[in-house]
Amino acid sequence: xxxxxxxxxxxxxxxxxxxxxxxxxxxxxxxxxxxxxxxxxxxxxxxxxxxxxxxxxxxxxxxxxxxxxxxxxxxxxxxxxxxxxxxxxxxxxxxxxxxxxxxxxxxxxxxxxxxxxxxxxxxxxxxxxxxxxxxxxxxxxxxxxxxxxxxxxxxxxxxxxxxxxxxxxxxxxxxxxxxxxxxxxxxxxxxxxxxxxxxxxxxxxxxxxxxxxxxxxxxxxxxxxxxxxxxxxxxxxxxxxxxxxxxxxxxxxxxxxxxxxxxxxxxxxxxxxxxxxxxxxxxxxxxxxxxxxxxxxxxxxxxxxxxxxxxxxxxxxxxxxxxxxxxxxxxxxxxxxxxxxxxxxxxxxxxxxxxxxxxxxxxxxxxxxxxxxxxxxxxxxxxxxxxxxxxxxxxxxxxxxxxxxxxxxxxxxxxxxxxxxxxxxxxxxxxxxxxxxxxxxxxxxxxxxxxxxxxxxxxxxxxxxxxxxxxxxxxxxxxxxxxxxxxxxxxxxxxx
Numbered sequence: 001x002x003x004x005x006x007x008x009x010x011x012x013x014x015x016x017x018x019x020x021x022x023x024x025x026x027x028x029x030x031x032x033x034x035x036x037x038x039x040x041x042x043x044x045x046x047x048x049x050x051x052x053x054x055x056x057x058x059x060x061x062x063x064x065x066x067x068x069x070x071x072x073x074x075x076x077x078x079x080x081x082x083x084x085x086x087x088x089x090x091x092x093x094x095x096x097x098x099x100x101x102x103x104x105x106x107x108x109x110x111x112x113x114x115x116x117x118x119x120x121x122x123x124x125x126x127x128x129x130x131x132x133x134x135x136x137x138x139x140x141x142x143x144x145x146x147x148x149x150x151x152x153x154x155x156x157x158x159x160x161x162x163x164x165x166x167x168x169x170x171x172x173x174x175x176x177x178x179x180x181x182x183x184x185x186x187x188x189x190x191x192x193x194x195x196x197x198x199x200x201x202x203x204x205x206x207x208x209x210x211x212x213x214x215x216x217x218x219x220x221x222x223x224x225x226x227x228x229x230x231x232x233x234x235x236x237x238x239x240x241x242x243x244x245x246x247x248x249x250x251x252x253x254x255x256x257x258x259x260x261x262x263x264x265x266x267x268x269x270x271x272x273x274x275x276x277x278x279x280x281x282x283x284x285x286x287x288x289x290x291x292x293x294x295x296x297x298x299x300x301x302x303x304x305x306x307x308x309x310x311x312x313x314x315x316x317x318x319x320x321x322x323x324x325x326x327x328x329x330x331x332x333x334x335x336x337x338x339x340x341x342x343x344x345x346x347x348x349x350x351x352x353x354x355x356x357x358x359x360x361x362x363x364x365x366x367x368x369x370x371x372x373x374x375x376x377x378x379x380x381x382x383x384x385x386x387x388x389x390x391x392x393x394x395x396x397x398x399x400x401x402x403x404x405x406x407x408x409x410x411x412x413x414x415x416x417x418x419x420x421x422x423x424x425x426x427x428x429x430x431x432x433x434x435x436x437x438x439x440x441x442x443x444x445x446x447x448x449x450x451x452x453x454x455x456x457x458x459x460x461x462x463x464x465x466x467x468x469x470x471x472x473x474x475x476x477x478x479x480x481x482x483x484x485x486x487x488x489x490x491x492x493x494x495x496x
Contacts, residue, residue, distance in 0.1 A: 049154040050083035054147035059087060060131050061138035062094050066104040069138045070095060076145050081152040086122035090131065093118070106132050156189045180338040184392070187345050225272065225355060225396060228265030230484050231471045235460055236432065239266075239355065239396035244387045244429055246361075247458075248401040248420055249436035250413070254456065255400045256281065256359050257289065257480040258436060262398065263327060263357050264290055272354035273326035275347045277340055279363035283329040287322070293481040294318035300478065326351060336365045337385040341392075348393045356393070358386065360400035361426065380425035387429040401426060403435070413442035417461045433462040438475055456482060 058077070061069040074095060082088045090113075097104055097112055110128050113119040119128070164182040171178050224238030239245060239262075249255045260276070267274045278286055292299040295318035297311045328347055340358070347353045358364065364386075366378045383399075390397040403419040415435040420426045427433060438456045443449040456475040460468045472485040 048083065048158055049151045051147050051151055052084060054144045054151070055082050055084060055087045056131060056134045057144035058141065058148055059090050059094070060134035061141040061144065062091070063104065063106075063109065063132050064135070065138040066094070066098055069141055070098045072141065073145065077148055077152075081148050083151065083155070086127070089118055089122050090128075153189055157186070160185045160189060176336065176338045180341065183342050183345065187349065225266050226270060227262045228269065229262075229471070229473070229482070232434075232458065232460075235469055235471060236463060236466060239398070240431075240465075241394045241396065242391045243396045243431040243464075244390045245396055245398045245432045245434070246401050246420075246426060246430040247398060247434045247436060248403050248426075249415065250403050250405075250407055250441075252441055253436045253438055254475055254480070254482065255436055256286075257293070257475075258458075258482050259357050259359060259398055259400050260286060260290060260480075261293065261482050263355065264294065264322075264325070266355050267325035267327045268294075268321060271326075273328070273347075273351045274355045274357065275344060275351075275353045276327060276329045276357045276359070277335060277343075278329060278331045278359050279333060279335055280359055281331070283331040286329060286331070289480050290322060291315055291318050293479050294322065296476075296479050296481075298478045299480055326353075328353070334365065335363075337382045340364060341385060341389050344389055344393060348395070353393075354395050356389070356395065356397045358397065358399045360402060361386070362402050383426045383429045399430075407437070413437055413439065415459065415461075427462065430462060431464045432460065435459040435461050455485075 058073060062073055073091075079088050079092050079095075082091055093112060093116065094104065094109070097109065102108065102112075106129065110119065110125050113122065113128065119125065122128075160182070164178075164185075167178055167182070222233045222236075222238035224236075224240035224243075226233050226238050227236075247255055247259055256278075263274045263276055266272050276286065288302065289299065291297070292302055292315075295311070295314035297307070297314055301307055301311070328351065330343060344353070344356055361382060362379065364382045366381045366385075386397055386399055401420060403415050406419045407413045407415040415437055417427050417433060417435075419435075420433075436456065436458055440449045440452040440455060443452060454474050454476065456473040458471045458473055460471065462468065474483045474485045475481075476483065
């Protein structure tokens with residue numbers, strides 16, 4: 001591939017390790033920019049990674065095949081992906097000219113640059129001509145784009161790490177927030193190059209129509225991850241990306257069992273990787289519960305060691321199935337929200353987890369000294385952090401939470417949204433709140449308790465994008481397992 005040396009008003013010196021092939025950033029009227037602040041003498045003359053040839057290959061492809069190449073480039077790169085300022089200018093003007101429906105060829109493009117008073121700045125008409133002749137066809141555009149994107153990511157990593165070093169030297173306060181910020185920025189470099197971009201109303205309407213068409217094709221089918229419970233899926237359409245789902249209840253209601261039933265269903269039946277952060281129970285206890293639940297073996301008999309001969313084949317079969325599931329359990333007893341988010345990010349990056357389960361919210365800690373002095377403020381910070389995690393990873397996050405004692409003072413112990421313990425911010429941050437209740441727990445009379453044995457209810461008290469309602473379930477206590485109950489869900493109420 002021919003080099004473009006000689007087309008620029010300023011010829012650079014070669015620098016080792018610049019990653020630019022036979023050219024460098026000063027070609028084509030460019031200047032070195034985005035050089036990160038350095039921390040050592042040997043770094044001071046290093047040029048950030050870039051490829052002049054790949055950048056010119058992209059621009060050449062856009063010039064000789066504008067109708068095919070420009071739309072593809074607009075989808076995959078942005079102006080700042082180019083290292084050389086002259087290349088940024090050419091890209092920006094090309095996209096503008098194409099967007100305005102103007103014809104693009106050597107004459108019209110050169111004239112457009114002249115009209116904008118940037119032709120001489122980028123290297124003159126000879127430089128534009130060199131771009132037109134730089135590549136014979138646009139056949140290798142994808143390859144050029146990949147190189148340009150990769151070099152941009154490397155430069156962003158350098159900038160992010162350098163900024164982290166600078167902040168680390170200057171930081172006088174708490175280390176936790178800085179650590180979280182630096183790690184977040186590193187992960188963000190490769191993940192959100194096009195997230196949150198502004199879309200025209202036309203684009204958004206077309207996307208919405210496509211989504212509606214898919215819903216019509218499903219005819220009431222779920223659009224998110226299935227929970228494994230028919231009526232819950234019907235009311236919620238499943239667990240959706242970026243949602244924070246709170247499952248709350250008083251002690252002994254089966255909150256952990258319910259959350260793990262959902263996690264098991266997602267990992268085993270849907271074959272999706274799941275992360276579980278268990279701050280109350282050990283991983284061994286959780287796995288033991290899951291084995292008994294799936295094998296339908298009495299958990300108490302397992303704990304006591306009084307197993308029947310028929311139990312072992314069931315446990316072995318369940319173990320074989322669970323062993324294939326991608327369920328990652330972290331049972332650290334004391335976990336700060338920043339550490340939890342960092343671990344979840346790594347699991348998303350390494351294992352592509354599709355669901356996070358946290359058991360339970362009130363045991364997560366905040367590193368903020370100010371928050372530690374105010375429990376309500378601490379819970380608010382943790383809740384906001386978990387919602388941010390769901391949005392950042394774009395996956396559903398199930399958060400188990402404790403309710404205060406108010407339900408115990410009501411007949412039947414039916415919980416309400418206001419019973420969420422220690423903070424109304426949990427209610428505010430959550431996209432869906434499910435309140436779990438088992439009436440038998442509140443019955444003092446043995447006969448009445450026996451009549452309600454196994455009855456359970458999940459009250460969908462809040463659903464940001466759907467109706468609320470009460471869903472009857474059956475709790476098989478000996479197996480720590482919830483199942484659908486054989487009767488219809490109560491008619492949904494209006495969402496709020």
